[in-house]
Amino acid sequence: MVDASGRATSAGAPETATGPDGSPHAIFGLAPREDSGSETLGRYRYQAEVAARDCLAMLTEDGIDFVVCEWHEDFVVAFTDGAVELVSVKHREENQGTWTLVKLCKTGGLTHLFDRWCACGCAANVRLRLATNAAMNPANAGPLARMCGPDPEITDGLSAMVDTVARQMLKVRWDEPYDNVPETPKVPLADIQIPSGFAERVRQFLAVLEISCDPPQRAHITDVNIQSLLVPAVERLQLTHVDMAASYRNIVDRIERANRDESDRGQLAAYLADPSRVRYSTQMRQRIARRTITRDVLRAEMAYTSVQLATFPRGQVPLVAPGGARLKRKLSRGLVPSDEAAFAERLRSAWYATWSERRSGLTGDDTDLLNLSTDVLEVVFECKRHARSQIQDGSAYGSMMNDLIAQRLKVDGLSTPPPFLVKDQHLLGLAYQLCDECLFYFSENFDADGEAS
Template identity: 35%
Template sequence: MHLEAEPQKLPGTRASSPVEASALEAGSRYQQVAIDDLLQQRPHEDIGVSTSQDYRYQAEITASFCISMLTKPQLVEVICEWHEDIVLRFGSPQPALELVSVKHRTTGPWPSISLLCEKGGLAHLFDRWMAYDQTARVRVCTNARLGGSEKDPSPRLLGLACQDGDFTSPVRALLVTHVAWGIIKAAKKKDLSLIPTKDVSIPKPDQWHDPTGLPMYFEDQVKEFLRALRLDCGRPDKPHAADVHIRRLVEPALRETGLPVGIAPDVYKALVDEIAAACRDEDGNPRDLAAFIVDPFANRATPLFREILARRTINKKRIEAILDAAQVGKTHAPLLPSGTRPPRAPGGRKMRSKMADASIDEGEQENAANLRDLWIDTWPRVSTGFPEDIQTLYTLELEILDIVREVRVELSESPTEPFGPRFQVALHRAIKKSRLSDMGGLPLSHHHLIGFAYELSDLCKFRFTRLSSATS
């Protein structure tokens, strides 16, 4: 699954002389200006179900690109709802744009080229690509797989061809013709102004291998489009998008940048909310209200578009502001996610027996039982249900047992008795200092993790006595 864009290395980007380097730099500046001019164009207005639904999912896919900017410096801006669902702007190896269409499919794979063009957004993406003078890369992001056979023109074969760029073999060459007819068919149902449909009769799908009747040069344009296309399949379904992105994108990005992983859920929610707000139509709300009050007539055509574009653009600086706010505003994990005291958990007898053997009084045993109850009640409520939970739980277990060993060795050097109560106090203190609650990326406090430690004791992972008398 592709979770961030990796621009391809373009030929000729390495200059072999100062003169060539200067020419390359000038060309890069020219291309940057050309991209600026493209982005300043007013996008076509989309009306209807195709653009009013699935906005939250679109915002979550947009967030996956935005968070990648923290670790992938070649991606410099993500623009929301401007010409396409998402526009990615790259700064290296050359200034470049990528138009991204986001499509969620409820059940099954994309079964046909026709459906991929109409419902999968391929025709709409082609129309917007045509407006960009064929300078942009293009991508479809979808949760669904590509169906069909590799031996016939199908979405699956199209995905393979786009991946390796081979459209020359007999079967793959037919893909271009099939996609061309699929785009024409979809354009007849939609307002896609740059696709020629007038006086074009569409044959039945089983005759789409024949290009006869396609507009002149249209097949060549489609081939160029497909060479720029990536089919980014296997994105998470709607119910799982947030958890997958938090675990696989936000948490690794925070670790790499040296920030506490515990803020990951807050960062992700704030980022998605920011994107959702950026996607809203706020043409009537100038960004710089003071400037508008001083000179309301200055806010016309191009300046207005710049204002709208700025509102819809997420860059690294904007993401870093979200990170700063999340760190400042981070609240402690709720002690009781259920809102009520946890019920008495089954088991616990072995833990109490070990504490009694270490001369820990009954009051402290009861306190330990309460913390164990808290852990057993909380973990199922805050865990995500994904395979990463197993790794998180196992890592926490290893870390807690390491703390147990360190505390026991440190205290065993002193002959002071009784050992058990001192071990219990030192264990609590060490878990609090460890900040393990930040490591998991889950809403857990040190109280929950101390409760987990007591559960590990009940599972016979450790005792509360000195090393010399400790047995499993």
């Protein structure tokens, strides 16, 4: 297995693990089967790259809210409509051939995924996906895949398939401690008696399951993900000077770090599927946060080249920001020199043009702007407090305040990275825009709309 620092360690005895309600959940205390070597790390990297496919889709699809990494081979996609998708990733070497139905149930994650679904109470808002790079054996696993989902491609023989899958899961249960698979006597496969209600539960399971062979092979997944997912996302977000390879590497590294957060191995999917999850403990919410990948996380991992960013977007007629009268009056009241006031208005237009070009058009734009504005205002008010403390006898402090803002408002000094590449001048422009919106003054407050300049 791999510890929190990424070092390969030998598999030991199962550790105690708990579910969201604090009860023992043995399956999540088991160490992964792969226990050492570069082959193990390669599989873990592949699983992270499969998860990266859904993470990158967040940048272009409004319907995805966030992704939570549960374990090396598992992640959960949460959607804005409240639905969640439990995903299990299974890598198979090319020389191992196709998946058979028996192998799918035993080592291919099918029984594992069934157990996770049952742990979520088989909730109506939960769907499932088994993602693998290998093809299905056309004699048995292929027909199974075509019988899955709410609108199966084929339905003839479904009852017989349900019984076959149920018996295979019951057989797997003899050696694997799955909490939601009944224990039955060890007899020949054909003689296994399916417990009452279990076959119907398996039928429901297949109705919400997708078996996907879309993920590329390990040797090709990096290039495919960059070209088919990251590049279109960068174009959609209108980002420039993005180092694609470095950005992708950062994103996958971030997913791996979330996978390695082993402070608690309890299943998180049941929590995510619960519409009333706000009632859970702060500790549970913190565990979720450590494993969560959001749009903001992805943007923060973007790497940029050293190309100098232009203050105004190149190749366009420079935009002039609307408004500006209140900013002019406030700078005048604060005794900011007229040439500095004119430069402030130019920077406000530079911010307006840059924001107009680089905003994504997605629902997260308002939150991005709010977060960035809050960071900018925090610096502005620090500068205002310092300027006021240095001025005696009630003299105007606006000019000193303006100087301090120019000195201290830097991209590198923000508490969180901006949602896209900006330079210090853009932050000053945003500050002047916030002033024009009457969020702060360069003097004591006054009626900036009613007073002539």
